[in-house]
Amino acid sequence: MSTIRTVAAARSKDSIGQQALLQGWVRTRRDSKGGFSFIELNDGTCLANVQVIAPAELENYETVVKHLSPGSSITVRGTVVASQGKGQDTEVQAQSIELHGGADPETYPLQKKRHTFEKLREWAHLRPRTNTFGAIARVRNCVCRSIHDFFQENGFLYVHTPIITASDCEGAGAMFRVTTLDVDQLVAQREKVDWSRDFFGRPSFLTVSGQLEAEIFACALGKVYTFGPTFRAENSNTPRHLAEFWMIEPEMAFYDLNDNMTLAEDFLKRIFRDVLERCPEDMAFFNQFIDESHTLIDTLQGIIDSEFVRLSYTEAIELLQQSGETFEFPVQWGCDLQTEHERYLTEKKFRRPVIVYDYPAQIKAFYMRLNDDEKTVRAMDVLVPRVGEIIGGSQREERLDVLERRMTQLGLNPEDYWWYLDLRRFGTVPHSGFGLGLERAVQFVTGMANIRDVIPFPRTPGNAEF
RNA sequence: UCCCCUGUAGCUCAGCUGGUAGAGCAAGCGGCUGUUAACCGCUGGGUCGUAGGUUCGAAUCCUACCGGGGGAGCCA
Known part of the structure; x- marks a missing residue:
């Protein structure tokens, strides 16, 4: 018989009769004049707390136990017993309670009652101690594990692409500069900056995408994926954008766009299925308290059980024009789909994920x-209800002459991409890939409205306190 | 970056067309109870985001700045 060491285990009926050694944080305490106290203990191993019964016979009952306040950290030794009360199967009859650190109720910010997410963002160092953020952390972890499992089980190689890059031409948005030069001094000198004197001997930046480097490895090893931080210096202030986020980018040699779309669909379904299976308690919580319509779980299950809609950009434009809806932005072939258009397709017309493909060349990147x-x-976007574009991808241009022509048309200098073009010069192959924003995926499965609440420490314009 | 809304007690908010700040919860103390968003009573707690301005008088009106939210663009 082993000692129970987690709240998750202590809550199981199978643990009744076993010794327990639990360490965690007090959520609430309720005293009974009948001569004991109830302590709700949480250790992060599951959403729920375990109820600890602290009898008055404990030697520190009057001095310590009766003053335990929310946020205090304790070690409890005791026995798991069947609960006499309603609301839980088990409880822990304490034999000793040791206080590690108290939390002054006058100054501890978290209270028993619900806080707004906006307020909790100001306490990013304490919000993991709340139900919602504990659940998000566990689900986010589950999503990450599922991503690796899916690719590893399907023969993909995990490759690490650089975080610092010297190519300022990845074409996916504004970049953060990385430098060791003395900026104050440069400003004071008011001279033109000589970047050859910088650390890398040239201008360097934080990556906005690992795609181009992933293509290098796909064009040697077949199927690869990256999974790492990505940085965009855009001044974006929306519930769907971060300046620092995590992106997953698979890249596959010998995959055409159809293969790519099938992979994206299988991939998302796998994540949704794993989350429902591995985090049922957390998902039930999101379904009840976060999703206003309480349909989160049904929606995910529905997606798993059905096929994504696939329609070409041209078909999408026709559908939008025939929809009878009045849009703020007019619908016409050649214009990019606006948020309102994407929402119509995925939320109103089809009510499930939609893959739009074959976009006009002039609104898409040179490498497609x-x-x-x-x-x-041969571009594709996967649109899902509520969060919009969750995946963007394409079949890559593998023909050297066409690629060079496209780059020139778009005002890019092919010489800057000499190594990228070499992939087409030597043993070129058709290949495809896509990018999934981790936070958008977590946002989608949890139903959280704001992306700043599904990453532990959100970086947005003007915000990097934690 | 643009448009709209918003900033009052630890938290969530009320405070009408300008007259000098209020509730619920939390907290402290007391009571009661195998309790579980516990309950009942009492008590303490605010230069009304910041800086100017209008006025006899500003939480309230005006301007600027800062923070927060929603929508849009950029995208993942």
């Missing part, structure tokens, strides 16, 4: 493969 019509490229 040109179709024979010369007007569209």
Whole structure:
């Protein structure tokens, strides 16, 4: 018979009769003049607390136990017993309670009652101690594990692409500069900066995407994926954008766009399925307290059980034009789909994930493969209700001459991409890939409204306190 | 970056067309109870985001700045 060491285990009926050694944080304490106290203890191993019965016979009952306040850290030794009360199967009859650190109720910010998420963002160092943020941390972990499991089980190689990059031409948005030069001095001198004197001998930045480097490895090893931090210096202030976020980018040699779309669909379904299976308690919590319509779990299960809609950009434009909806932005072939258009398709028209593909060439990046019509490229976006674009990907242009032509058309200098073009010069292959924003995936499965609440320490314009 | 809303007690908010700040919860103390968003009573707690301005008088009106939220753009 082993000692129970987690709240999760102590809550199980199977543990009744066993010794327990639990360490965690007090959520609340209720005293009974009948001569004992109830302590709700949480240790992060599950959403729920375990109820600890602290009898008056404990030698520190009057001095310590009766003053335990929310946030205090304790070690409890006792026995798991069947609960006499309603609301829980088990409870722990304490034989000793040791206080590690108290939390002055006058100054401890977290109270028993619910706080707004906006207020909790100001206490990013304490919010993991709340139900919601504990659940988010566990689900986020589950999603990450599921991502690795999916790729590892399907023969993908995990490759690490650089975080600092010297190519300022990845084409995915504004970049943060990385420098060791003395900025104050440079400003004082008011001279043109000589970047050859900087650390890398050239301008360098934080990566906005590992795609181009992932292509290098895909064009040697077949199927690879990256999973790392990504940085965008855009001044974006929305519930769906972060300046620092985590991105997953698979890249596959010999995959065309259809293979790519199938992979994206299988991938998302796998994540949703794992989360429902491995985090049932947390997901039930989100379904009840976060999702206003209480349909989160049904929605995810529905997605797992059905097929994503696939429609070409041209078909999407026709659907939007025939929809009878009045949009703020007019719908016309050649314009990028606006948020309102994407929402109509995925939330109103189909009510499930929609993959739009074959976008006009002029609104997409240079590396996407040109179709024979010369007007569209083999791009795809996966749109889901509420969060919008969750995945963006494409089949890559593998033909050297076409790629060079596209770059020139878009005003890029092919010489800057000499190594990227070498992949087409030597043993080129058709290949495809996509990018999934981790936080958007977590946002989608948890139902959380703001992306700043699904990453432990959100970086947004003007905000890096923690 | 643009548009709209917002900032009052530890938290969530009320405070009308300007007259000098209030509730619930939390906290402290007391009571009661195998309790579980516990309950009942009492008590303490605020230069009303900041800086100017209008006025006899500003939480209230005006301006600027700062913070927060929603929408848009950029995207993942």
